[in-house]
Amino acid sequence: xxGVTQTPKFQVLKTGQSMTLQCAQDMNHNSMYWxxxxxxxxxxxxxxxxxxxxxxxxxxxxGYNVSRLNKREFSLRxxxxxxxxxxxxxxxxxxxxxxxxxxxxxxxxxGTRLSIL
Amino acid sequence: GENVEQHPxxxxxxxxxxxxxxxxxxxxxxxxxxxxxxxxxxxxQLIIDIRSNVGEKKDQRIAxxxxxxxKHFSLHITETxxxxxxxxxxxxxxxxxxFYFGTGTxxxxxx
Numbered sequence: 426x427x428g429v430t431q432t433p434k435f436q437v438l439k440t441g442q443s444m445t446l447q448c449a450q451d452m453n454h455n456s457m458y459w460x461x462x463x464x465x466x467x468x469x470x471x472x473x474x475x476x477x478x479x480x481x482x483x484x485x486x487x488g489y490n491v492s493r494l495n496k497r498e499f500s501l502r503x504x505x506x507x508x509x510x511x512x513x514x515x516x517x518x519x520x521x522x523x524x525x526x527x528x529x530x531x532x533x534x535x536g537t538r539l540s541i542l
Numbered sequence: 543g544e545n546v547e548q549h550p551x552x553x554x555x556x557x558x559x560x561x562x563x564x565x566x567x568x569x570x571x572x573x574x575x576x577x578x579x580x581x582x583x584x585x586x587q588l589i590i591d592i593r594s595n596v597g598e599k600k601d602q603r604i605a606x607x608x609x610x611x612x613k614h615f616s617l618h619i620t621e622t623x624x625x626x627x628x629x630x631x632x633x634x635x636x637x638x639x640x641f642y643f644g645t646g647t648x649x650x651x652x653x
Contacts, residue, residue: 429585458640465551467631467645468586483640484543515585528574528635533585 427451429534431516437540438506446501446537448516456521457499458483458531459491461512468515474499475521506541513538544569546634548644555622556652563647565632566614572634575615577606580629580646589630590617622651 432447450457458473470483472491480491488510490502499518503510517531545568555561565575573594578586592599592606592615599606603622608615615634619626632644 465645467548468643470640473640517585530576530588530591531641533578533587535583535585 429516429518429532431514431534431537433537434535435538437542438503439542440507442506442541443502443504444506445503446514446516446539447498448500448534449498450516450518450532451497452518452520452532453496454518454520454532455496456519457493458517458519459489459499459501460515460517461485461510462515462536463512471501471514508541511539511541544572544634544636544642546632546642546644548632548647550647551645552648552650554650554652557622557624559622561617561619561622561626561649561651563617563630563632563649564614565616565634565644566612567634567642568613569634569636570610570613571636574635575606575608576633576635576641577617578631578633580631582628586631619649622649624651624653627651 429450455476459471460468469485474480474493477496492500514537517533519531520529548565576591579589580586590604590606592608603620605618629646629648631646633641635641
C-alpha cells in the first residue's frame, strides 16, 4: 500500500550540480505531477504528465526537466542547481477520466527536501 | 489561469472550538474543490472534497460548503482536537486541467 514514493527524502547540493528526483506510484494512475513548496507560497506546479508519453509545463518550469519513464514513474531533473531551487519537492498522481465525469483527487508523496548551497 | 485565495494564513483555536477556513476562486468553470491536510514532514493528504453540483458535504467533524455564485468555499472543523493541528490547503480545478492551490492555513489547536 505504498501509494506515491519519492526518493531521496533529503539532498544537499552545491550550486551548479545536477540531480534527478525520482517518483513512482502504484495506483495505476495516468496523470503525474511535480510541485515545489516554499514558505507562504503554497504548492506551485512545475511540470505535469497527463498520460504516459506526454509532459507539459506548469507555473514554474524554468530550470527543470522531466521524464515520464513509464506509467508508474515520473522524474524531475535539475541540470544546474541554483540556490533559488532550494525547496521541498512533491510528486503527485491522479486518475483523469477520459470522459467528462469530473476531476479526481491528487495523491501526494512525502516530499524531497532539497538544499542548494 | 485560476487564482485561489485562502484565509486566514494562521488560525489558533481552543480545543473543542470550531475552525473555519475560507477560499475564493476566480474561474467560474472550476468544478472540483478538494481540501488537503499536511502534517509536519509529510505530503498533503486529501480530507474532503466537493463538486460544483453540491452545496455542502460532511464527514464526521469536517464539512465543506460551496457558494458558486460568490465563488467561495469553506472548510469547517467542529470539536477541534490537538491532532487537527496542521497546515490545510484548498484547491480548485476545472475538469481535466491542473490543480490550483491556496497558500495554506496553519491551524493550531490549543489543549
